[in-house]
Amino acid sequence: MADILSRLAEGFGEAFTVANLIFAFCGVLIGTLVGVLPGIGPVTAIALLIPLSFGLDPISGLILLSGIYYGSMYGGSTTSILIRTPGEVASVVTTLDGYEMAKQGRAGPALSTAAIGSFVAGTFSTLGLMLLAPALASVAVAFGSAEYFLLMLLALVMVSNLTTGSQLKAIIATLFGLSIAMVGIDPQTSVQRLTFGVALLSDGIDFALIAIALLALPEAFTNMAARTTSHMDAQRIQGSIWMTREDWRRSAGPYWRGSILGFLIGVLPGIGPSLASFLSYGLEKRLSKHPEQFGRGAIEGVAGPETANNAGVGGAMVPLFTLGIPGSATTALLLFVFMMYGLQPGPQLFDTNPELIWAIIASMYIGNVMLLVLNLPLVGLFAQLLKTPPAMLYSGVIAFSVLGAYALNFNVFDMLMLLGFGLVGYLMQRYDFPMAPAVLALVLGILAEQHLRRALSVSNGDLMTFVERPISLALVIFILLVLALPPVIRLLRMRRISRQHFDAGSGEGGQQ
Amino acid sequence: MRPSRDEEGRRVGSDVVAGGFMFVFAVAYLMAAFAIPEPSFENAVVGPKAVPLAIGVALAATSLGLAIRGLVWGRSERDVASGEAAPPQDLRKLGVVALLLLAYILIFIPIGYAISTFLFMLSVTMYLDREHWVRNLVYAVVFSAVVYSIFVYVFGVQLPAGVLS
Numbered sequence: 001m002a003d004i005l006s007r008l009a010e011g012f013g014e015a016f017t018v019a020n021l022i023f024a025f026c027g028v029l030i031g032t033l034v035g036v037l038p039g040i041g042p043v044t045a046i047a048l049l050i051p052l053s054f055g056l057d058p059i060s061g062l063i064l065l066s067g068i069y070y071g072s073m074y075g076g077s078t079t080s081i082l083i084r085t086p087g088e089v090a091s092v093v094t095t096l097d098g099y100e101m102a103k104q105g106r107a108g109p110a111l112s113t114a115a116i117g118s119f120v121a122g123t124f125s126t127l128g129l130m131l132l133a134p135a136l137a138s139v140a141v142a143f144g145s146a147e148y149f150l151l152m153l154l155a156l157v158m159v160s161n162l163t164t165g166s167q168l169k170a171i172i173a174t175l176f177g178l179s180i181a182m183v184g185i186d187p188q189t190s191v192q193r194l195t196f197g198v199a200l201l202s203d204g205i206d207f208a209l210i211a212i213a214l215l216a217l218p219e220a221f222t223n224m225a226a227r228t229t230s231h232m233d234a235q236r237i238q239g240s241i242w243m244t245r246e247d248w249r250r251s252a253g254p255y256w257r258g259s260i261l262g263f264l265i266g267v268l269p270g271i272g273p274s275l276a277s278f279l280s281y282g283l284e285k286r287l288s289k290h291p292e293q294f295g296r297g298a299i300e301g302v303a304g305p306e307t308a309n310n311a312g313v314g315g316a317m318v319p320l321f322t323l324g325i326p327g328s329a330t331t332a333l334l335l336f337v338f339m340m341y342g343l344q345p346g347p348q349l350f351d352t353n354p355e356l357i358w359a360i361i362a363s364m365y366i367g368n369v370m371l372l373v374l375n376l377p378l379v380g381l382f383a384q385l386l387k388t389p390p391a392m393l394y395s396g397v398i399a400f401s402v403l404g405a406y407a408l409n410f411n412v413f414d415m416l417m418l419l420g421f422g423l424v425g426y427l428m429q430r431y432d433f434p435m436a437p438a439v440l441a442l443v444l445g446i447l448a449e450q451h452l453r454r455a456l457s458v459s460n461g462d463l464m465t466f467v468e469r470p471i472s473l474a475l476v477i478f479i480l481l482v483l484a485l486p487p488v489i490r491l492l493r494m495r496r497i498s499r500q501h502f503d504a505g506s507g508e509g510g511q512q
Numbered sequence: 513m514r515p516s517r518d519e520e521g522r523r524v525g526s527d528v529v530a531g532g533f534m535f536v537f538a539v540a541y542l543m544a545a546f547a548i549p550e551p552s553f554e555n556a557v558v559g560p561k562a563v564p565l566a567i568g569v570a571l572a573a574t575s576l577g578l579a580i581r582g583l584v585w586g587r588s589e590r591d592v593a594s595g596e597a598a599p600p601q602d603l604r605k606l607g608v609v610a611l612l613l614l615a616y617i618l619i620f621i622p623i624g625y626a627i628s629t630f631l632f633m634l635s636v637t638m639y640l641d642r643e644h645w646v647r648n649l650v651y652a653v654v655f656s657a658v659v660y661s662i663f664v665y666v667f668g669v670q671l672p673a674g675v676l677s
Binding site for chain 1: 526527529530533534537538541544545548549550551557558559560563564567568570571574575577578581599600601602603605606609610613614616617618620621625629632633636637640641644647648651655659663667668669671
């Protein structure tokens, strides 16, 4: 504990330099802005800023990019509440009660409870990250290739199974990402794979390029090719933005429950903040003495989900820092940035670069305070951003995407690939394929394959290597559980629906 | 918000189309994966071919499954988290924007960042929103100038100067 505190003090020393304070501020500001703007999320913003961070030193660059990540979670709630359009997927449930509150003239308290809940969760989850990460890192030193492969497999299985949409489509998206990841020279045998003799493909397809193409361009295309320009019906912020004593009392429970739930879900690979916010909403509704108020402007329905999605950010940093395994598209990009700086996240990072890790953690405490100060008084100003004409906004996104693709390798080939994959992404989005699993698979694909082959060559092809040790055995069981879960849930739901049908049918029968 | 009627119409059979496309991709991918040469020296238990082949087979199976399920169900599953349906699309607009983007990419290096970006921004915003031409012009000038200056002078990332050099 004393060790953690002294490390943290050093981290604060690093984060409190003028330059790093400015980077943290820029990060949370950009994060809030992209959170507010519908269609541009943290992944897009980080992908577009990767070329910018080439020129920065690793600490500043990572402070900036992490700031965008947690900052965007604050901004996402603003549009949910004021125009019923979530800025982020993680804020979808906030529209249910947030917009109702705004219609009743209580937009102020709704925005306040979202901001304060976000602050509580951000601080709590950073604390959790600080305590859990070093402990996990010391365990992870003992992990071999078998464990790493299983962990990555778990992340992929989770992201494609625990989706909010079609499970089959999420699996196809994951496999599509994996298939693209295989392109390039095989690191173990130096054999050219799927390069078709194109020299520029032998290093593989740049992950950041595909991330920009699949995440930023489809959103821009969809909005620019819209037949009618949607017009936004924004609710005004009237009266006091402060919460009443009653609001505080009702928000307190969701704050702490959302923090814990969000953090734990964030630690698990493959399930992002969006699922955390959905679960928190369900939890609050179940615990509430007045569940009938949910959907009609219950403040708990704003406080819980907004807390949970922010807590998820700190949780998601745990496997990234300690194992080098990203659990979501956003952390996959952060992993890419680490590697771009020549750093390999994992248990060794706590020994080789402790000052970096602790500076990022310290900056997250500072950034959350900045966000609270920034968001409470300026929320009206941020809401004005929604009036940006779509033609200007999305042409800017496209221009930044092209710039980002150019700055990766300085050639036309990459920019043409950006356009090609952008159109592929557009089609995938039109046909309701989720993008996040594809992006995560892209970064995990080659890592997982290498660990699989290394583990099998050490064991001479004996598959028992995956179940011999307690940790790997536990992981295998967990993966099987995750695979079995959705079909079981579907079966139960079908049974319940058919029973309801039966009841309804017999009811009608009785009347006749 | 309920999807409009033609949106419903498009949805019917869309899984068949999507699954079919993915299946074709998977078959092509499998053929390419078969063509991966074996390493000159055999030391690994799992060679460079195995994982791409496995991915190709799984992709072919799942996309075929999607197409068949689409045929049986007749309509596609919607993502509950994405909330409202995407706005109805005008494919001509998409085509024009994509062509302008292609032109932008091709002139990016020869003509230089500042001028090509200005031309791209102006043409796209004018195409989508003709009425506000003054605003579009000012935006195109300011955007290309500001981004160029920030990248070159603040972050030291070299951008092509093109004809301005």
